[in-house]
Structures are given as C-alpha cells and as structure tokens.
Amino acid sequence: EQAAPKLANVTILATGGTIAGSGATSTTTVGYTAATVGVQQLIQSVPELAKVANVTGEQVFQIASESMTNEHWLALAKRVNALLTQSNVDGVVITHGTDTMEETAYFLNLVVKSRKPVVLVGAMRPSTAMSADGPINLYNAVLLAAHPDAVGKGVLVAMGDQIHGARDVSKTNTSTPDAFKTTELGMLGYLQGGKPFFYRVSTRKHTADSEFDIGGLTALPQVDIVYGYANMNSVALDAFVAAGAKGVIHAGVGDGSLAARVKPALSAARQKGVVIVRSSRVGQGILARNGEANDDQLDFVVSDTLSPQKARILLMLALTKTSDTKELQRLFYAY
Numbered sequence: 001e002q003a004a005p006k007l008a009n010v011t012i013l014a015t016g017g018t019i020a021g022s023g024a025t026s027t028t029t030v031g032y033t034a035a036t037v038g039v040q041q042l043i044q045s046v047p048e049l050a051k052v053a054n055v056t057g058e059q060v061f062q063i064a065s066e067s068m069t070n071e072h073w074l075a076l077a078k079r080v081n082a083l084l085t086q087s088n089v090d091g092v093v094i095t096h097g098t099d100t101m102e103e104t105a106y107f108l109n110l111v112v113k114s115r116k117p118v119v120l121v122g123a124m125r126p127s128t129a130m131s132a133d134g135p136i137n138l139y140n141a142v143l144l145a146a147h148p149d150a151v152g153k154g155v156l157v158a159m160g161d162q163i164h165g166a167r168d169v170s171k172t173n174t175s176t177p178d179a180f181k182t183t184e185l186g187m188l189g190y191l192q193g194g195k196p197f198f199y200r201v202s203t204r205k206h207t208a209d210s211e212f213d214i215g216g217l218t219a220l221p222q223v224d225i226v227y228g229y230a231n232m233n234s235v236a237l238d239a240f241v242a243a244g245a246k247g248v249i250h251a252g253v254g255d256g257s258l259a260a261r262v263k264p265a266l267s268a269a270r271q272k273g274v275v276i277v278r279s280s281r282v283g284q285g286i287l288a289r290n291g292e293a294n295d296d297q298l299d300f301v302v303s304d305t306l307s308p309q310k311a312r313i314l315l316m317l318a319l320t321k322t323s324d325t326k327e328l329q330r331l332f333y334a335y
Ligand SMILES: NC(=O)CC[C@H](N)C(=O)O
Pocket: 016, 017, 018, 019, 034, 063, 064, 065, 066, 096, 097, 098, 099, 100, 122, 123, 124, 125
C-alpha cells in the first residue's frame, strides 16, 4: 500500500475582518461585528483543512481592515518573511477584512522575500450568517497555499472560488459575496474540486524578485491621496503638504486630468519636493506619461494601471529607496 502523500505545512496568520465576524442572527449580513472570532476557532470550524495541510494558526491582529495602518503592514510583512525562511513552513494564509485586502496583498507582493505561496482570504458574510462564505474561502486559501502550483506566482487572493493576483485585484462591490474581481487584466485562475487551476500570471515584478526591503524599517514615508471631482479645489492637497506628506497620489478624473485651479498647487507642491503621482479614479486603463498633462515639464510620475490606493503603496516603498522622479517612474512601470 502506498503511503499517504506528505501534507504541506501552512501557517494561518489571522488579522480580523468579517471572516472572523459574528452577527446577532443567521440573517445578519450587515450591521454585524467584525473581528470577534479567534484563529483557533476559525481553524476548528473547518475540519476539512486537516485533509489539505498541516495547519497552525497565529493571531497577529484582531481588527477590521479599514483600521489597517502602515505599522500593521510592516509587522505583518516581517512575520511573513520570518515564517517563510523556516524550512517547516511551506506557505502562509492571511485572514483579513475585505475592505483593504487588495492593499495589504499588494504591499506584501512588493516586500515578501520568498517564492513560497502567500494567500490572502476573507469573507463577505460573517461566520454566523446563513451561507457564510468564510469556511469555503479559508479551505480554498489553505489548499492554494499548500499547492506547488502557487509557488512563485506572487501574493494571491483567494475569494469566491477564484485566484486573483495582488497587483490587479480589487473589491468591486460593497456587500455581495462575489465582490472580488480582476476586471480587465483578468484573474489568475479557479479553485475547484480541491485543486487550483492557473491560466495566467502577472508580468510585473514581485516577492523574491522585488528590490524593496522592509527588514530594517520601522515606518514608511507619508503618502496621501487627493480625490478628483467636478468643482475640485486644492484644500485637501495643501493640507497634506502642510502636514508633511512626502508624496501625493492625485486620483484624477478620467485620464488623470488636472483641474485648472488645482494644477498650480500640485506644481508648487512638487517644487517643495513633494512627489506627485498622477493616477485616476476611473479604475481601469493606463495612465500614460505626458498624456493628459506634461509630466516631463511638471516633473510628475504616472501610476500606469495602478489604482490610487495601490499607487500609494508603491510610492511609499519607492521613496524608501529614492526621490529621483526618473527612477520612481521606472519603478511604476516595473511593479
Ligand atoms: N467583508 C469584510 O471583511 C468587511 C468587514 C470590515 N469592514 C473589514 O474590512 O475588516
């Protein structure tokens, strides 16, 4: 008789969110409390996990993900990197609130120093709800983190039986269970019948190939986002600059257009040394250099296809290495 194949060792790092949330009744899908159920209870509630991996759990935070900060990210990334250097850890799953899951995933995609799988997972319905999506999502995330096909693919998000890449995934719905999509660039694959099926990978640099290193960092440079809209003014921008922002992401309308009465304030901020990244609130498409604005003349950087919230993460990390706008622009086309 053949010996059973050796199971991979997967560590679940729990951070809170709806996957660890509980509501008053089985039909409570809004107005519940996030981050109440602990990691051991999460693991115990899905006994099927033991069939796909040797699972251990650590409670790193217990928060709703709208309260995630740069400091949480640095602590989480350091813990992930420490675990992945251990020969007895084959992969890491991070349970996380869905609101900022795409941001944490992209941050880790840039700073994890390993090809071993790192998978973020959450739920849109609390653990107490009828048809809660947390248990199947957690099962899928663990089997993905345990699977050799997930090695070297960058940080992944497992939601709704689908595999998404950290760079391009976003939460696209406030409340429905199918909220996570990689709209135009496409998800990477499916989770079905206890197996991952991959169809594509991102061409952008990540994890083991990344030049960013948070090992010695205790803080990240302040980078904020100003949102574009009709009748926009420069009040928020000026306040961020006065508060010491090292960089500002301009989440402009359309192709990152600059309103006539905001452009001089952006230019003045740049002259004070603040790095300005032109991005778009639209959500799809390339933000082209020297397209809607003369970026060479203004000495601005463009975000390429990154959403404003992901451009903020890349700029923070990039500013730990350089403040040269040519080099910053290179990084925005590489990651
Ligand atoms: N579905 C969720 O996880 C949202 C709950 C909470 N706002 C969070 O992001 O943690």
